[in-house]
Structure formats: C-alpha cells, structure tokens
Amino acid sequence: MDAPRSPDAPDTSWIRHAIWWHVYPLGFCGAPVRPAGPAPAPRLRALLDWLDYAVELGVNGLLLGPVFHSATHGYDTLDHYRIDPRLGTLADFDDLVAACRARGLRVVLDGVFSHVGAGHPALARALAAGPGSPEAELFDVDWQAPGGPRPRVFEGHGELVRLDHTRPRTADLVADVLGYWLERGVDGWRLDAAYSVDPRFWAEVCGRVRRDHPRAWFLGEVIHGDYGAFVAESRLDSVTQYELWKALWSSLAERNLFELDWALQRHNRFLDSFTPTTFVGNHDVTRIASTLGGDGAVAAPALLMCVGGVPCVYYGDEQGFTGIKEERLGGDDAVRPAFPGSPGELAPWGRGVHRAHRELIGLRRRHPWLATAATEAVALDNTRYVFRAHGRHGGAHLEVEADIAAGWHVAIRGPAGHTLWRLDAEPDRS
Known part of the structure; x- marks a missing residue:
C-alpha cells in the first residue's frame, strides 16, 4: 500500500498508467522547417485523424514536441503564447486537446525554457534598450563584450540565446507560460534541456505552478549525470532515462547483455525515489530499426515494456520506420518525418512491428504494477539474459528471457511459467 499523500503534495498518481505516443508535430504534419518561410496552415489538424490509431495502439497520452511559434525546428521559440502558424491557430490546438480528451488521451507539451530563438522580439528590444531595461533581465547577455553586447548562446548554437535563470523576471515568465497552457487543458510538460538550468530554478517555478495545478506532471530532459540528485533538487517528477536507452540498443547491437543488466541495476535505484521516463527512440536519436533492424525494433520495446518507468513510443517506431541522426544542418530531418494523411496509407511492411507493439503495450497495461517494478537477474551471459x-x-512478477546468440528470441512469462508473449526471429541469411 502506498504511503498516505500529504494534502499539499502534488497528485500525479495518474502517471503510473501513462504510456505516451511521442510526436514531433512540425515533422509529423509536414510543416516546412528548413527554410521555414511563411507557410501558415492548420496542419496540426492532421493529428486528429491519428488519435483513434493512437488509442488502438494502446497508448493513453500524446507527448507533443514543440508547437509554439518558432523560427525553424521548434526549439528556437519566438513566442511561447502563440501556436506556430505553420501548425495553425489556438483554435486548432484547442480542438486537438478536446479530441484527445474525448478519447481519454492526456496531453503533455514540450517547453523550451533554457533558451529562445535569436530572433525573439523581446531580445531585440532588450538589446536596443540596454541592460537597465526590464526585458534585459530575461536574457543572459555579456553587456561588456568587445564590439557591443553579446547574448550568450546555448551549447554553441548561435541561433539559440540563453535565458537568465538567476532573475525573478525569467521565473515569472516560465511559471506564467506553464500555467497558461495547463489552464487550456494540458496535463504536463517536458522541459527541454532541463539539465542546462540550475535545478533550483525548476523547484521554484514548478512549485509555484503546482499550487494551482497539483495534478500537473513535469518531465525534465536530462542526458548525463546523477538523475536521482537532479530530481531531488529540482523536484521534477521524472527525467529522461538516457542511460537505459543507450544500454538497450548497444547491448543488443554488441551482443553484450551485461551492459543492460548493469543499467537495470542503476534503474532500480532510480525507481526507489522517482519514476524515470523510458524510451527506445525520440526526436534526437537514430531510429531503433536503423540500429537493430526490424526484428531488433521489436525486441528492444519488448524489454522496455517489462521494466519500471513511464514508457514512450516515438511515432513511427511502432511501424519500423528507419532514420539516421547526423551531426549536420538538417541532420534531424530523417528521424522527424511526415506521416501520411491517414493510417490506411501506411506501408504494409510495418504491420508486423505494429502488431507487436500493440501486443506489448496491451501486456503492459494489463500489468500496471510494472510502472514501478524492480528487476533482478536470474541468468546472464553475453547473449542470454x-x-x-x-x-x-x-x-506480482513476470520473467523475461532474451536470447540473442542467433537471431532475436524474447519470451515473457507469467508467474506460473506460461508464455504471455514471444518473439522468435531467426537471423537474416540474405
């Protein structure tokens, strides 16, 4: 039995049942990204035709990538209060949220509060007015730089300008934006590049927002470092479990299942204090089917669905989409593709991967205790775990066996030893 909840504590117990379909809207809806150009259209409405597909897949939430007005790819925000014209209007967004609600789908938005686009109008006004202006408090600017004021940028990207997270005005802005969209019906936030911001900033801002929205869920993007310490200091609900993501694909690709076991031991410790958000793919990484092939793209989520966490399925992974992330301009485009107009237009070669995802998500939902489940090794060598x-x-327990010595063999068994799900794919000899 869970410990009684304090009356003042946030109530995010609903997240134990959440499985997200993670969509990058600008790509999914076919919006022009590079060059962006003025191309206003209600493209966000394309998602309406895919909500029943999401329900049939078995997910119960939509984790949306950036939808706010931006210069190009969505992570260079120009206005946090406006839907990107390439996606549509506020009415289009409201209709999407209402359609999700009608189907029991929760909605989480992607908020970029580490930085903004270099073309943000408030930055232009701040640079024109000087360091004493109110808007100058929002930005991290070297006012004494040779040649004039120089905004500090995010991780070397000149088009991404850092906010100043030491200033109350920035905290007020972020809290207001979070609250504004929660009032419009969303259920939570993914906080992009949360690792690049002092965790005390998140503790203050999200603490303020939770007073009015105690059921809101906050996920921080954290790649490296001490996940447990970050969650404790930031008071966020979850972080992105990149350690497990890396161990899943590389242990399978390299036939070294000791790596996966080590990652799951650490994952157990994280689960003692918070519930990480787990995934085998997202908008920033090479597609799992490109790394492991079609059968591996079933084996990896099979393992993922049997360990603790809040699982995410990145759109297209459930169809065996391929795409390689490259470190160049436009290097994300292959993993952020447009979807067809309707599910009936999907290529038939993805049906087997899709069927397996439906089965695995169904298994996960029939065993909701898996959200906080711990794992322990029963047998382990390089190719069998x-x-x-x-x-x-x-x-309650399940036993999972992965044997990748020759082909892809995964079995999920119930307490009595009966098989609940199985993958038996022999090596491709072609």
Whole structure:
C-alpha cells in the first residue's frame, strides 16, 4: 500500500498508467522547417485523424514536441503564447486537446525554457534598450563584450540565446507560460534541456505552478549525470532515462547483455525515489530499426515494456520506420518525418512491428504494477539474459528471457511459467 499523500503534495498518481505516443508535430504534419518561410496552415489538424490509431495502439497520452511559434525546428521559440502558424491557430490546438480528451488521451507539451530563438522580439528590444531595461533581465547577455553586447548562446548554437535563470523576471515568465497552457487543458510538460538550468530554478517555478495545478506532471530532459540528485533538487517528477536507452540498443547491437543488466541495476535505484521516463527512440536519436533492424525494433520495446518507468513510443517506431541522426544542418530531418494523411496509407511492411507493439503495450497495461517494478537477474551471459520484474507491493512478477546468440528470441512469462508473449526471429541469411 502506498504511503498516505500529504494534502499539499502534488497528485500525479495518474502517471503510473501513462504510456505516451511521442510526436514531433512540425515533422509529423509536414510543416516546412528548413527554410521555414511563411507557410501558415492548420496542419496540426492532421493529428486528429491519428488519435483513434493512437488509442488502438494502446497508448493513453500524446507527448507533443514543440508547437509554439518558432523560427525553424521548434526549439528556437519566438513566442511561447502563440501556436506556430505553420501548425495553425489556438483554435486548432484547442480542438486537438478536446479530441484527445474525448478519447481519454492526456496531453503533455514540450517547453523550451533554457533558451529562445535569436530572433525573439523581446531580445531585440532588450538589446536596443540596454541592460537597465526590464526585458534585459530575461536574457543572459555579456553587456561588456568587445564590439557591443553579446547574448550568450546555448551549447554553441548561435541561433539559440540563453535565458537568465538567476532573475525573478525569467521565473515569472516560465511559471506564467506553464500555467497558461495547463489552464487550456494540458496535463504536463517536458522541459527541454532541463539539465542546462540550475535545478533550483525548476523547484521554484514548478512549485509555484503546482499550487494551482497539483495534478500537473513535469518531465525534465536530462542526458548525463546523477538523475536521482537532479530530481531531488529540482523536484521534477521524472527525467529522461538516457542511460537505459543507450544500454538497450548497444547491448543488443554488441551482443553484450551485461551492459543492460548493469543499467537495470542503476534503474532500480532510480525507481526507489522517482519514476524515470523510458524510451527506445525520440526526436534526437537514430531510429531503433536503423540500429537493430526490424526484428531488433521489436525486441528492444519488448524489454522496455517489462521494466519500471513511464514508457514512450516515438511515432513511427511502432511501424519500423528507419532514420539516421547526423551531426549536420538538417541532420534531424530523417528521424522527424511526415506521416501520411491517414493510417490506411501506411506501408504494409510495418504491420508486423505494429502488431507487436500493440501486443506489448496491451501486456503492459494489463500489468500496471510494472510502472514501478524492480528487476533482478536470474541468468546472464553475453547473449542470454533472464530477469524477473516484480512489483514493489505484493507478489506480482513476470520473467523475461532474451536470447540473442542467433537471431532475436524474447519470451515473457507469467508467474506460473506460461508464455504471455514471444518473439522468435531467426537471423537474416540474405
């Protein structure tokens, strides 16, 4: 039994049942990104025709990439209060949220508060007015730089200008934006590049927002570092579990399942204090089918769905989409593609991967205790790994066996030893 909740504590218990379909809207809806250009259209409405598909897949939430007015790819925000004209209007967004609500789908937005686009109008006004102006408090600017004021940028990207997270005005802005869209019906936020901001900033801002929205869920993008310490200091609900993501694909690709076991041991410790957000793909990484092939693109989510966490399925992974992330201008485009106009237009070669995802998500939803499950190794060598996932309260458990010595073999068994799901794919000899 869970400990009683303090009356003042946030109530995000609903997240234990959440499985997200993660969509990058600018790509999904076919909006022009590079060059962006003025191309206003209600493209966001294309998602309306895919909500029943999401429900049939088995997910119960839509995690949306950036939808706010931006210069190009969505992470160079120009206005946090306006839907990107390439996607449509506020009415289009409201209709999408209402359609999600009608189907029992929750909605989480992607908020970029580490930085903004270099063309943000408030930055232009701040640079024109000087360091004493109110808007200058929002930005991290070297006012004494040779040649004139120089905004500090995010990780070397000249088009991304850092906000000043030491100033109350920035905290007020972020809290207001978070609250504004929560009032419009969303359920939470993914906080982009949360790792680049002092975690105390998130503790202050999200704490303020939770007073009015105690059921809001906050996910921080954290790649490296001490996840547990970051969550404790930031008081966010979750962080992106990149350690497990890396261990999943590389242990399978390199036939070294010791790496996965090590990652799951660390994952157990994270689960003692918070529930990480887990994934085998997202908008920033090479597609799992490009890394492991079509059968590997089933094996990886099979393992993911049997360990603790809040699982995300990146759109297209459930169809076996391929795409390689490259470190160049436009290097994300291959992993952020447009979807067809309707599910009926999907290519038939993705049906097997899709069917497996539906089965695995269904299994996950029939065993909701898996959200906080711990794992322990039963047998382990380089190419064969058997682990037991067990609930933290009571005797519920599943046993998972992965044998990748020759082909892809994964079996999920119930407490009595009967097989609940199985993958048997022999090596491709072609």
